[in-house]
Amino acid sequence: MKLPILAFGHPTLRKIAQPITSEYKDLPQLIADMYETMYASKGVGLAAPQIGKSIRLFIVDTTPFIKDHPEETEFMQVFINATITETSGEEWIFNEGCLSVPELREDVSRKSNIHIEYEDENFNVRSEDFGGLRARVIQHEYDHLEGVLFVDRVSALKKMLIKRRLSEISKGLITADYKMIFPFQKKH
Ligand code: NI
Numbered sequence: 001m002k003l004p005i006l007a008f009g010h011p012t013l014r015k016i017a018q019p020i021t022s023e024y025k026d027l028p029q030l031i032a033d034m035y036e037t038m039y040a041s042k043g044v045g046l047a048a049p050q051i052g053k054s055i056r057l058f059i060v061d062t063t064p065f066i067k068d069h070p071e072e073t074e075f076m077q078v079f080i081n082a083t084i085t086e087t088s089g090e091e092w093i094f095n096e097g098c099l100s101v102p103e104l105r106e107d108v109s110r111k112s113n114i115h116i117e118y119e120d121e122n123f124n125v126r127s128e129d130f131g132g133l134r135a136r137v138i139q140h141e142y143d144h145l146e147g148v149l150f151v152d153r154v155s156a157l158k159k160m161l162i163k164r165r166l167s168e169i170s171k172g173l174i175t176a177d178y179k180m181i182f183p184f185q186k187k188h
Helices: 027-040 063-067 132-145 156-170
Strands: 045-047 057-061 076-098 101-119 125-130
Touching: 027 045, 027 057, 045 132, 057 132, 076 132, 101 132, 101 156, 125 132
Parallel strands: none
Antiparallel strands: 045 057, 057 076, 076 101, 101 125
């Protein structure tokens, strides 16, 4: 089942998400629904707060990048209770977008490499290093668990320039080709 995505301005996007255990109700279904939602909206990552659940869960599938970045290989992964324990390497800029902030893309600078500890969908503990676009997407999704959005990471000038656009998004004065919940939409 496709789930509606919370738009910029929704308070759940600003909460610190909470850890979960393997007892979490209907988790396999939730993960399946998140994948369905992400693919339908052509995202490469989706964090649970974006579908209204303030829990430390996000999914990634960077496979669509292969088209423009032939050096990439297929990669999909569920991250539960993740902690990025180290970031390293050079800062590099990539033009990011977010399903909660439709039709807006901005250059964001992030470190190239991360070390992350997490549990997979079967709650196996994993400890891995990632670089390149995988590290990029993982850092973006991880930010969602901390209540941070990519638009928080742009320059003060850029923030000023996109302020009005963000306000329009929160009011639903935009079109997205997937179902969204707009926190400040006027009811008719
Ligand atoms: Ni996002």
